[in-house]
Structures are given as structure tokens and as C-alpha cells.
Amino acid sequence: MLYSEKVMEHFHNPRNVGELPDADGVGEVGNPVCGDMMKITIKVDDDHIQDIRFQTLGCGAAIATSSIVTEMARGMTLADAVAITKQEVAEELGGLPPAKMHCSVLATDGLKAAVDDFLVKHGREPIAGPIASNDPHFDPHAEEE
Amino acid sequence: MDRITYLDYAATTPVDERVVDAMLPFLAQRFGNPNSLYSLGRDAYTALEASRESVAASLGASHPSEVLFTSCGTESDNTALIGIASAMAERKGRHIVVSAFEHHAVLEPAHWLEKRGFSVTYLKPQTDGVIDPDALAEAMRDETCLVSIMHANNEIGTVQRIRALVEIAHARGAYFHTDACQTLGKMDFNVEDLGVDAASFSGHKIYAPKGTGVLYLRRGTRFQPYLMGGGQEFKKRSGTQNVAGAVAFATALRIMDEERPLEGPRLASLRDRLVSAVLEGIENTELNGSLTERLPNIANFIIKGVEGEAMLLQLDAKGISVSTGSACSSGSLEPSHVLLSIGCPPELAHGSLRVSIGRFTTEADIDYLVDCLTPIVERLRSMSPVYAKMFPASR
Numbered sequence: 001m002l003y004s005e006k007v008m009e010h011f012h013n014p015r016n017v018g019e020l021p022d023a024d025g026v027g028e029v030g031n032p033v034c035g036d037m038m039k040i041t042i043k044v045d046d047d048h049i050q051d052i053r054f055q056t057l058g059c060g061a062a063i064a065t066s067s068i069v070t071e072m073a074r075g076m077t078l079a080d081a082v083a084i085t086k087q088e089v090a091e092e093l094g095g096l097p098p099a100k101m102h103c104s105v106l107a108t109d110g111l112k113a114a115v116d117d118f119l120v121k122h123g124r125e126p127i128a129g130p131i132a133s134n135d136p137h138f139d140p141h142a143e144e145e
Numbered sequence: 146m147d148r149i150t151y152l153d154y155a156a157t158t159p160v161d162e163r164v165v166d167a168m169l170p171f172l173a174q175r176f177g178n179p180n181s182l183y184s185l186g187r188d189a190y191t192a193l194e195a196s197r198e199s200v201a202a203s204l205g206a207s208h209p210s211e212v213l214f215t216s217c218g219t220e221s222d223n224t225a226l227i228g229i230a231s232a233m234a235e236r237k238g239r240h241i242v243v244s245a246f247e248h249h250a251v252l253e254p255a256h257w258l259e260k261r262g263f264s265v266t267y268l269k270p271q272t273d274g275v276i277d278p279d280a281l282a283e284a285m286r287d288e289t290c291l292v293s294i295m296h297a298n299n300e301i302g303t304v305q306r307i308r309a310l311v312e313i314a315h316a317r318g319a320y321f322h323t324d325a326c327q328t329l330g331k332m333d334f335n336v337e338d339l340g341v342d343a344a345s346f347s348g349h350k351i352y353a354p355k356g357t358g359v360l361y362l363r364r365g366t367r368f369q370p371y372l373m374g375g376g377q378e379f380k381k382r383s384g385t386q387n388v389a390g391a392v393a394f395a396t397a398l399r400i401m402d403e404e405r406p407l408e409g410p411r412l413a414s415l416r417d418r419l420v421s422a423v424l425e426g427i428e429n430t431e432l433n434g435s436l437t438e439r440l441p442n443i444a445n446f447i448i449k450g451v452e453g454e455a456m457l458l459q460l461d462a463k464g465i466s467v468s469t470g471s472a473c474s475s476g477s478l479e480p481s482h483v484l485l486s487i488g489c490p491p492e493l494a495h496g497s498l499r500v501s502i503g504r505f506t507t508e509a510d511i512d513y514l515v516d517c518l519t520p521i522v523e524r525l526r527s528m529s530p531v532y533a534k535m536f537p538a539s540r
Binding site: 008038039056062 | 450451453454455458459462471472480491492525528531
């Protein structure tokens, strides 16, 4: 199993690590038994993601996908942010080993959860749809080729 | 980063230069088939049998023909389990006992036998990584034909009291096999003292090349060969012998035996230095497995609140090679079956770190590892969304 150069680059130099103290939306996904946990905090301005930070407990791919998804989402509208797919995350990183595709689910789910948290806090309808990795029956291998 | 600090000797070892020197002539010059009658063949035969005698003497075997050269530890394990169980099914019964934390080279043939009509008891070790002889006694049945329990565990390094376990198996008329890939050369291994009927060994764990192994099979032990053909290795393992590999294995074992009186205590003291440095220097860490019943060269830690693969990759960036029982390193999503078997919760097993040292490890290597590990753990914990919540006192 080999990671691409870009995965390793993001793993060793992750962008946007930390927690925004006065976040407008907070997304927490994963569970410690499966090993990976992720938290995303966002600042929202005019339905755009103005600032974003992440914290991740997980493997190299989990940290790299978290890092890249924060870069992709920054400046996006909320609707565009929740539409980022795990495939787009993996492509942006120059590909992921098949056994690690589920890590990009964690990253996109963290972002979706943060956006919905913002919307719900403001009395609006959530737009992200179901959060796969918060489902106790989530099978990360289900969609692997 | 030019420096390579190799601390994964339980995975494999470099071939010792003295072993290379001993085996090289048997590749291009003294290349005869040991089964040929002319002088080139006799020369190879002589070298092969001298190697066998040397290994037999080291193991305390009563006859050299009890030593079979194989291609690896996995082959030895596979053929011991399937060969003995197949030969004994009709005579004794279709039940075998293995420990739950065996290497996959034992667990997989056990599963294979299970699919073919055998019942298998997977014996759980105690939380200190030691098998309770009473638990084995309870697991034994009239139809138990084989017990296979590893001598030392490859992940946590705990050592079993084989003699006591063998007596229990023999009292019920079952054969006893032990996977001793991790112990050979590192502690006394005498088949008479231990009483085992079969034992598996690997060359590349003792500074011989990969692709070499030995199966010890006590004379008279019922055994159905897997490799059938020209009848080499006393009809128990056909195939033209790897003469250079046999010479390498015997030479490597001789060096292990000669150096053990000094090397054993040296490794144990390096391991102790490492264990105290980690447990005292990095908060929220634990050592897996018994403190006393263990090999001198393996230490396995739980680094709480850190994922093992991330730790491994960051150490690799510093030139350090270690391993982890994290699910993410294995390709499956299950953390190490060894750690789970000793009662380690999965969320902690993801943060395991195995350090295994050997012939070329120095005090400076241990200190370098600790110097690198400390900030890496701190950084990964600071990136975690849950560490501060899990261990509020430590922040």
C-alpha cells in the first residue's frame, strides 16, 4: 500500500489544524472504536465558508483527507461544500489506496455535519443528507472496489 | 535524513555478513543437486547434512532426520498443523486446540481445518499474554489430536511455559506443536526439555535469508506430507533442497547460540532502557504483556490517544522503522487480534507501537527513537479532537 506524494505532503504539513473558538458550525464524526475521529469548525459569512479548522485522530490518510477538504471548502458556498464527494477528495490528493477510501468519507462527513450544525442553529433546514460515518452500522468497506 | 534506525527485528533481520560468506559458495560454484551421485552432488549433500546435524544439535533433537528444511516459518506451521491433524483425524479425532493469539500462519490452517470437519478451540491468553495451563487442561477432549501454542508471541513478546502445556496435551494423547519463529536463538530451545513433537522456525528472524525455514518433527510423529514428489527430506517434504539456504540457516543459528550468553542480557538491558524511557517520559502509555515472561527483544506499547499508522509514518520520516497493531496499517479495519485477545480495547489497540531490537541495535538507537517519539506523540495528540477530553488532567 502506497500513499501518493500529495497525501504524504498533507499528512506531514496539514493545513488548517485546530479549532475556531467562536465557530458558527461544529461537525464531529467517527467513533474511537473504529479508530478515526474528526471535528471540523467553520465560520460562515453570507452562506460562504469564510474560515475552517479541523482536528483528527486517525491514520495518515485520515489526516491528509481532513487537511485537503478544509482547503477545498474554504470560500465555498454551503451548498457547494456539502456537495464535495469522497471521490473528489481522493482525486484532489492524487488518489487513495482502496483500503483508505473510507477516510475521505470521514472528511466529507465532518464538513457536512458542520454545515448542518450551522443551519440548524439558525433555524434553517439541514441540507447535507445522512452522515454515513455517524451511523453505527456504517460499513466503510461497503463501496470498495 | 540519511540515517536508518531499524527497530523491527521481529518482522525480519538483515542477513549477517558471516552468513552470506558461508552460503555464497553454494550458489554459483558448489551448486550440485544434493540428490545426485557424482562428486558435485555429494559435495552439496555433505554440506546439507552437516547443516542438518548442526541444527539438530542446537535443538537437542535425538536424530538429524527430525530436522526438515522448509521454505519459511509459514510453511513449517502450515504443514505441521495440516499434516499432523490429517494423519491423526481417523486415529484420534477431529479436534485441535490453538491459542487465540497465534500468528496467522497457524490460525489460517486452523480455520481451513475447521471448514473441513475439524472443531477448533481458540484458547484465550490471560491479560498478561500468558496461557494458563489449567485453561488448556479444560479445553482438552478425548478426540483432541493436536495442540499448537506459540513459544513467544510475535507482537507482544510474551513467552509460554511450553513444558507444562506439553504435559497436559500428552496426558490426553495429543501431539504438541509450537511456533517458535520468534524464540529460536534468542532463548534456550531444547526439544527434549520442552517435550514438543513439532516446532516451526524461520531463517529470516535469525539473520539468515528470507525463504528459509525448519520444521522439527519428532521421530514417529504421524504426519501427512504436503509436498509430494522426489521424496526428499525423508519423504516428508519433497523438492530439491535449498542447500545455500540450509547452510545459511545452520550458520545463523550457530552464531545466535554462540553469542547468546552476551547478546541476551545486552538486548534485555536495551529493552528495559526503552520501556522505562517510554513509560516515564510519555504520559498515558502502557506496556502490553507480562513484564517478566517475555523475550529480551520485543516491547509493545499502547500510546493512548494516538493512531498507530500516523505515528509509524512520522517515525519513518525520521528514518525509524517500527510497527503497529493499528487497523489502518493492516489493510483490514480490525486492530491486532493479538492485542484484542489479551483484552486490549480496540480504541487503544489502534495506538499500539511494537519496537523489536536485535544484533545491530545500539543504545544510541534507543535514545534516538525516544527523542523522536516524544514530540511526535505530543503533536498527534494536539491534533486529536478527543485527547484533551479523554485525559483532561494531562493538558
